Amino acid sequence: MSDNRDRWGIPGTYVFDLQLSRRGYAINKMCHSLRLAENRDLYLADEDAYMTRFGLDAEQKQAVRERNWLRLTQLGGNLFFFLKLGATLGHGLYPIGAQMRGESFEDFMKTRNVPGAT
Template identity: 80%
Template sequence: MSADQDRWGIPGTYVFDLNLSRKGYAVNKMCNSLRYAENREAYLADEEAYMARYNLSEEQKQAIRDRDWLQLTRLGGNLFFFLKLGATVGHGLYPIGAQMRGESYEDFLKTRNVPEAT
């Protein structure tokens, strides 16, 4: 269990508090910038150069390269910001949620209130 989980007593949960907010400021700032089309184009053209603009830690860069959404959360990434990154690289909310829970997309969907296709 991480120190953050120990402090909050909620296994498997990362509370986005002031500590994580500070830790993730740069990655959240970068992700938020992707709300503009020209920034999404620049990111897709050269991911490494785009990340370099934001003074990200090597850990943050690697989590982005790996599309490791849970690790981004541990490093202070906020879902509402990194969803912009996910959308830019073609990862929607449900695939991100599945990866964060360590489940296949299909198994994750079984836990959602999604009507069956007829």
């Protein structure tokens, strides 16, 4: 897969274009399915079987197993879809954002304008 950044010239950014959308279709379809409680239960009962059901390839499965949110983005995962996966696993938006930036949660939160956040 070519690096999406090379085509757009935006360092550190992965543009969710048609090519990346096609690449991540299985990830996004699986994550979208997690909006239903019964699917979350199935996923948590057997993560590998659930990923196979949606046709994730080995690289995508590894990124999910590692909870590597940046890699999921690079593989075509869309944040709005994989937040459903994060919620299923108990990972919120800010911890996901921190990991994607390679920062600790505490350092990441220092860059947010969130009243009352520590």
